[in-house]
Amino acid sequence: MKRQNWIALTATAVGAVGIGVMAKSFLPQRFQLDGWYDALPAPAGQSKSREGEGLPEVEVSFLRCGVTTVPECVAVRGGLFAPVDIAYSAVLVRHPKATFLYDTGLCNDISLYLANQSWLFRNTLGSFALEQSLSGHLRALGLERGIDFALLSHLHWDHVSGIPDIPGVPLRVNRVEYEAARLGMLDAFQALVRRLMCNNPLEFFDFTGPAYEGFRVSHDLFGDGSVVLVPLPGHTAGNTGMFINRSNGPRLLLLGDAAWVAANFQRPATMHPLIWNNVTSDDATARQTLIHLHHFALAHPEISLVAMHDAAAQHHCMRLPASRLAASDR
Numbered sequence: 441m442k443r444q445n446w447i448a449l450t451a452t453a454v455g456a457v458g459i460g461v462m463a464k465s466f467l468p469q470r471f472q473l474d475g476w477y478d479a480l481p482a483p484a485g486q487s488k489s490r491e492g493e494g495l496p497e498v499e500v501s502f503l504r505c506g507v508t509t510v511p512e513c514v515a516v517r518g519g520l521f522a523p524v525d526i527a528y529s530a531v532l533v534r535h536p537k538a539t540f541l542y543d544t545g546l547c548n549d550i551s552l553y554l555a556n557q558s559w560l561f562r563n564t565l566g567s568f569a570l571e572q573s574l575s576g577h578l579r580a581l582g583l584e585r586g587i588d589f590a591l592l593s594h595l596h597w598d599h600v601s602g603i604p605d606i607p608g609v610p611l612r613v614n615r616v617e618y619e620a621a622r623l624g625m626l627d628a629f630q631a632l633v634r635r636l637m638c639n640n641p642l643e644f645f646d647f648t649g650p651a652y653e654g655f656r657v658s659h660d661l662f663g664d665g666s667v668v669l670v671p672l673p674g675h676t677a678g679n680t681g682m683f684i685n686r687s688n689g690p691r692l693l694l695l696g697d698a699a700w701v702a703a704n705f706q707r708p709a710t711m712h713p714l715i716w717n718n719v720t721s722d723d724a725t726a727r728q729t730l731i732h733l734h735h736f737a738l739a740h741p742e743i744s745l746v747a748m749h750d751a752a753a754q755h756h757c758m759r760l761p762a763s764r765l766a767a768s769d770r
């Protein structure tokens with residue numbers, strides 16, 4: 441066979457394989473689910489939090505700062521082409537002992553912070569519509585100086601982007617997450633995360649508490665069982681989930697970025713590999729966390745699991761009447 445024919449044949453074969461790999465990346469994926477949940481520590485000693493007795497009233501509000509829309513098959517492998525809203529949010533938590541944020545949404549000047557990023561970054565991960573900055577939300581709520589601290593689920597730029605709007609407010613970060621970020625994420629993308637975190641004071645926490653609801657370790661933020669942090673690793677080394685147990689509403693589990701949207705743990709399925717491989721620090725651990733959340737959600741239909749980019753779930757949470765939920769929770 442002539443040399444040109446070999447080249448044409450090879451190019452055709454490579455093209456066919458490429459098309460095949462690309463087509464496969466949109467198909468549903470298989471997870472090994474059998475027997476996994478049985479290996480987890482049994483939930484014990486949390487009847488108090490399940491019933492809401494003795495727990496304080498805790499108000500939770502999702503402060504949506506921005507949004508972008510992607511086809512479902514980008515957010516969930518095996519999904520369709522229907523549009524899905526991806527939110528950029530902070531969560532305002534008002535507990536009797538503190539008013540704090542879980543993640544920080546977007547600051548007023550976020551476009552300036554992103555201005556020196558590459559064209560690719562600005563037109564993919566950094567592409568969104570700014571709706572209401574964190575400072576705009578806090579001003580409307582009369583809380584410009586009322587935030588005691590911000591607890592960061594993890595140290596990706598889109599979760600620390602509201603910090604310039606809360607100067608001087610202490611940042612609480614899982615120590616493992618910070619140590620991992622120091623090895624790369626803080627200084628990636630022209631030190632975007634380091635610049636966004638400004639010079640706000642850092643306060644580290646560790647998961648030194650006992651197993652909690654099937655999670656191997658925990659950290660009880662106020663020592664009253666109302667706000668309990670658990671590790672949800674894989675997306676990043678220290679991605680931190682937060683249970684909210686209260687007397688005035690449903691139990692919640694905020695997921696950071698362990699999932700983008702509910703379908704990620706409901707099916708379970710990762711995001712499209714092009715996104716997943718870009719944003720996930722440990723593929724195997726992140727999949728284990730998704731499987732864990734899959735089983736946890738099935739075992740606890742009374743708990744709302746909310747991912748930090750899941751606009752639909754956050755909207756749903758904000759619309760649920762607290763009294764009805766409090767009643768149905770019992």
Ligand SMILES: [Zn+2]
Pocket residue numbers: 596598599697749
């Ligand atoms: Zn994120």
